[in-house]
Amino acid sequence: MNLQILLSIAEPGLNHFLIVSALLFSLGVMAVLSKRNVIMVLMGVELILNSANINLIAFSRFTALSLEGQMMGLFVVILAAAEAAVALAIVLNIYNRFNTINLDKISTMKG
């Protein structure tokens, strides 16, 4: 049984990737939800995106699909870069406006 697990690590299969991806997604969500700093939240978002990338590539590798998964992964990376640029610009504006990037302090939309 243990050997099997070890063997499966040596020869990783789809499940291993999905587990890593799930862990990464959870860590990302954790960061997004719990970090006070906007930068940290953005980094969490990056983690979530990358977990999605792992999923895409893993499914592409272990199923009958050709390179669509990898392509999609590449797109995601590019989009993530663009998104990071836009998001950081927003963060700069927020900082200009509120003099802080602590999300708990930024609650003008409170009902």
Add this chain to the structure above:
Amino acid sequence: MFTQASLFILLLPLLGFLILILFGKRLPRQGDWLGTGFLGITLLLSLWLLIVKISSHSTEVFSSGFTWALIGDYSFTLGIMIDNLTVVMLVVVTLVSTLVHLFSIAYMKDDVRYSRYYAYLGLFSFSMLGIVLTSNLLLMYIFWELVGISSYLLIGHWYEKKSASDAANKAFIVNRIGDFGMFIGIMILFASFATFSFEGIFGALEAGELPFGSTGWLTAAGILIFCGAVGKSAQFPLHVWLPDAMEGPTPVSALIHAATMVAAGVYLVARVFPMLTADALLLIAYIGAITALIAATIAITQNDIKKVLAYSTVSQLGYMIMALGVGAWTAGFMHLVTHAAFKAGLFLGAGSVIYAMHTMLHKRHDHTTDAQDIRNMGGLRSKMPYTYVTFLIFTLAISGIPLTSGFLSKDEILAGTLAFSTLNGHWILPMIAFLVAGLTAFYMFRLLILTFHGKPADETGHQQIEESPFVMTLPLMILAALSLFFFYSFNPIGASSGWFWQALERPLSVVPEIVQPAAYPIFYQAVSSVHTLAMVLSVVIALTGIAIAVLMYHRKKLDPAAAAQKAGFLYTGSLNKWYFDEFYSKVFVGGVMAITRILRWFDEKVVDGIVNATAPIARGISRGSGWVDHNIVDGLVNATAAGASQAGGLLSRIQSGKVQTYLVYILFGMLLLGIFFI
């Protein structure tokens, strides 16, 4: 020919009225010549009609008319009818009216409403001619009211004077009381015969039809129509308006309140005479007698020249009504005609005296002396010879002295009443008639002596009195001539051979035989048998009255003051007109006031009480509904609002404004969806 001519006579004064009321002030001399001229034309036409009609068509009746309105099965016909009665009345009305127009030129000179005065005279003449010419009761009633309104307008000519406007109101209102009865009478006849025309009504009665099938209703209808005459002809108990009507200009008194309008009542009774039952006629005779007596007793103590003449008029009208009531139809109508001439003359004579007095007082700037009080006159004979002579003739005529017209008619009336009493024993009627004849002679000579004879009340003023101008004395002379016997009969002591008597024969009664008055031949026989007696008696009594007046006021053998003292309450009663005005004021005016007070009390206490009681109830109800509104309806609305607000408050907590919290919601939402779908 007759109908066209009479229509012309009728409409000419109306045309005059319209022109004068619209353009009177712009016409030269304010249009007095126009009114007078028009009336003059109608007078000439009427005279021509009279001569032609009496001489060559004496028994014919001309009539013409048209259907005015059709309502269901009823047709209303307007039309005119010309018989001998009509043509005689036409001449009376137009003659007096023309002379009054003429007289007024001087009398009303410089009046503020000169042209309007002439316009109203025209309106009056038109209405009066309408009454005379009409062939049915409906049209007569219309003209009857028109006469009433023109009388109202003329009495109130000087309406700035309170007494004049009051008198005008009184005349109109008192007349309306009588007219009310007349209208009911007309409607009784219309309800049963469906026609207003005299011809139709008499025809139906002659055929044996009766109103509602009973002679009682016929009597009632007759008496009710007579009520109209009671009002217009100032009979007891509605005689009170006529003396007050003397507030109008004196020529108006001569025209309306002596000669024509007040004669309309007599004319009406003469017109409907055929349908009057014996009972109705008896009542009419008694009303006439009572009126004659009351008015004569009042006239003997009055001091206002016009008041004496007014009461004398009432008394003479009572005579005419009494004559018609006893069946002396021709005598009654003849007295109307002769009286119209001499009473119009008396009034115009009085007008002449008042005019002279007024002018004199005006010259002396005396505004306190009453120009109409005979105690301020005296000795005017020497200064106003024409007025005096004519006044004397009129006075002789009204006293019933032979050779005058008044003698002819009065003598026939007295004979008629005497004959009536021999037929059915109402002795009181001739007794009253003879007593009134004596009283008339007495008070008329008292008036004549106090005005024209004796010493003037004011010597210096007397010097300045002048005879009135010719336009005023001319009508007096014409009327004085007409007060002589030969215009009515060439026999100075008997009217029955004259043209008048021949032309105007008493119409045959059309009522059922059991309620008919004594037939004419029987009546005539009775009259013939007492005629000489009546004539002698009437002359003796008139001369006695004159003698007493002369002794009292001219020779001063009898002291009027002592006589008044001796008469006691009779004197004060007469002086105060038997307290009729006071009585009416207490009973009717006071009664109406009392009823008004009771109604006011009822209004204030009961009606207002009910209204006031409903107010608290309404207030209570509204308070209740207000509470419901406020608490329940508003409560529901507020509760909804409050609920929404609460919910909003609760839900707004979700909107924390923290992005991460939202993300948590999104995440859990996704998870829930995932669980739900997978």
